Amino acid sequence: MSVTPATQTRDTILEVKNLKTYFFTEDGVVKAVDGVDFSVKAGEVLGLVGESGCGKSVSSFSILRLVGVPGKIVEGEIFFEGQDILKLSKDEMVKMRGDRISMIFQQPQSSLNPVFRVGEQVAEVLELHKGIKKKEAWARAVELLTLVGIPDPKKKAYAYPHELSGGQAQRVIIAMALALSPKLLIADEPTTALDVTIQAQILDLINELREKTDTAVILITHDLGIIAETADRVAVMYAGEIVEFANVEPIFEKPLHPYTQGLIGSIPVLGNVVARLEVIPGLVPNLIDLPPGCRFEPRCLLRQKYGLEVCARREPELVEVTKNHKVRCWLYTDSDEHSAPLKVE
């Protein structure tokens, strides 16, 4: 509200509006992503955090339109460089993937095809988008493998995925994802499956390449330590919704949403030990049968403290309560049945 729309559109390369992705299963409709809004500015790192199962991966697959059956994007708009990619034709979408938007996955080893040489898999991206010949693409693939720090890349290009370590496999995937200097890179828990020592190396690599190519990154993780170190802005997700969205400093210094406060509070203060999200008591609600009011209500301690009745009945909206800081919570917004107990000036 305080930012003029003009500056917002100039900077923003991705804008997700009211995205809803549901899975139509036999047990019912799983509302995995249920009205998500966030945006990414050119060259920045947007951290997307939340407990496992809250819809982070489904959100990112939705951006690439890679949600498989029984899932479906049922509503929303995803503007990429001003264009709604949900309105692109299939062919246009295929051209976009791997070229202007690319993705890194959580399980590096299972994200490489086990029956093809890694050099071939890297070269394939170039063949697909640049239309260059196999031989030239292979040579370029070897260069890329060198760039991402694969030892002995000429030889390793001939290796099969099972002959690589997890860290090496992730480097290969990064080489593929950044081969064409995309405008946006979606990194879905890129280090979760790796050893702690390798994690830092991989993050450094992503950061280093990102700066070279000026690529914006959506960094998905449930590790707040990583977010604190790398992200410019943070979107906190809970049960298919964004509950807080702000720059990284306010998120860690003055978190507003009770859920975010719980997340931050659960990071051990001394040392940079990995945050454990399970510390917040209670369970994530069932995405098929959601509570009618605030989705965090069954676990919320502040609601009890302030005796808010409205939380159980009505869902709060994501509202910008102070400049560049949005939160979805009745503590900060009035309704026609209550006035917000906490005001942010």
Add this chain to the structure above:
Amino acid sequence: MFQFIARRLMLLLPVMLGVVLVTFMIVRLIPGDPCVTMLGERATPAKCEAFLDRYGLNDNIGVQFVRYLQNLIKGDFGDSIRFTRPVTTLIAERLPLTMELTLLAMIFSTTVGVLLGVISALKRNTFIDTITMIIANIGVSMPVFWLGLLLAYLFALTLKGTPLSLPPSGRFSAGLSPIDLAKFWGLENLSGLKFFLVELMSNTVLVNVIITHDWKLFWDALRHLILPAVAVGTIPMAIIARMTRSSLLEVVGLDYIRAARAKGMVERRVIGKHAMRNAMIPIVTIIGIETGGLLSGAVLTETVFNLPGFGTGLVAAILARDYPVVQGFTLVIAVIFVLVNLVVDISYAYLDPRIRLE
């Protein structure tokens, strides 16, 4: 890869030895005194003694086995008691037809089966998928002889006189037979292995036509084989279709397929290159198993379609207690089984780099 194949070939030796031993033992385990079975009423103790001596059956079983092995190595499978002709000649006469039938049936079942499976997987849970899988399930439960008779009825009787009409029985039309390659090449007095190979090639229409360019015979033989091949290939076709569907559906849900899509490739390439290459691994196993099954299924089909093949030959030999023939034919089938498995193993290694290392 080369190393892998070399090692598999080495392993073949002990397997072959085992196969020879087992077929040798099986024939000896058939109940009944060979002398009485052979000579029947005329079996007197003296005659029996002479008979057993003549066939070396009085010797210790180990000695017999070693002698059998030595003869095999020399290419001597013994003589048929019934026809007093070398077993190898009978093999050269009867094996080609069964091989051709199996090959044609496999081509049919693999192409149609994989095609149906892929279509069905890509159109999962649609009307097309349902129809395809109903066809596959009917196919699996269709007895070979029944399907054979149905096909013969349809194509030989109902469609008689139309271009679609196909012959219901026999290997060639009356008056046609393969050109004898020994004569074609002007070779005389061949013996041993050379004779066997030339006979085998003469009787293999596919080889014969390449050498003699006798296309008339080739088309005639092919027309005769279509109905039996479809009859015998339908169950494997249905099994391959179901396997292809489930294997492809499983692969399509894996991470690397999503990753392949994220790289920006069209769906045709995602499925055709990235998914199929992986889905083929279990399909190849099924194809191998089914090829083995086809050889045994051939006995039935050859009977229904009145084809003078290996299956009918073996059954006749068993009924007549023609032990050398039973032994020789069984050995050949076992060896073919082993070779089919070898081909499956090699295809595996070709398809899946993880196997090459083991």
